[in-house]
Amino acid sequence: MPPCLDNLSDNVLHCVLFHLADDIADLLHLSRANKRYNAAVLGADNAWKRAYELSYGSLEQLPIPVVATVTASSHHPAVPLEPQTWLGKYKDRLIEHGFKRRQLAAARLLKAQSTVQTLEQQVYRLAQTLRQEKQELKRLTDLLATLRAAIQSEEVHEAHTYWVPTAVTRAQGSLVVQAPQNALERKRELESKVAVGELECTKLEKMITAR
Structure with a gap:
């Protein structure tokens, strides 16, 4: 003790x-x-x-840097790590990869927004073109109706001029058949006008169908 x-x-x-x-x-x-x-x-x-x-x-x-400083974003200050240990390098790499992933996600989002903007502009232009085409189609349809009415009126007028003397003479019971002067030439002229009118109608119908 x-x-x-x-x-x-x-x-x-x-x-x-x-x-x-x-x-x-x-x-x-x-x-x-x-x-x-x-x-x-x-x-x-x-x-x-x-x-x-x-x-x-x-x-x-992996190389071991003396000092590792990783900037997470422009809004955050630099974060110093300890790269001398594998845990410091691992954290460094994780932060760096996270920053790259955020950059890629931001770039993809910006590209998608730009694509959507471009598509919206194209849709707006196509809508304007469609309105103009509809207006043009309406104008051509009205023009076609006007031409058809004019052709019908001309046909009625020509038919009246060509057939009235004979019809009146027949209605009176006369044996003398009267006809307009130069009836063959008048007939050819009428047929020519009808053919031209039909061509115009066909052309307008094709234009309307194409639109």
Whole structure:
């Protein structure tokens, strides 16, 4: 027994020994907890390392920069990391890949918006063209109706001029058949006008069908 404990009573000695045993137990408990903590950290470290290698390949293939600074976006300040460890490199790579993915998503969104704008402009122009074509179709339809009415009126007029003398003479019961002067030429002229009118009608019908 140490000399400093010779003069102590048994009760005091028991108390001191009890506290020493309690402190030793606490130290042992802390030692075990520290070992468990180190084991947990090592396990997590190995898990992160395995995940990194599965995602990006072996760590030995990556250069170790002295300082790694990754800018997440123009609105956020630079984030300094610790690239000397594989975990720092993994975080660095994750942030960098996330930034690239956001850039690609923004570029795709901008391209889609530009495409939609272009399509809207094309639809607007096509709608204007369609309105103009409908107006032109209505105008051509009205013109065709006018030409047909004019042709019918001309046919009626020519028929009246050509056939009235003979019809009147027949209605009166006369044996003398009267006919207009130069009847053959008048007939040819009438047939020519009818043919021209039919060609005009056919042309207008084709234009309307094409539109």
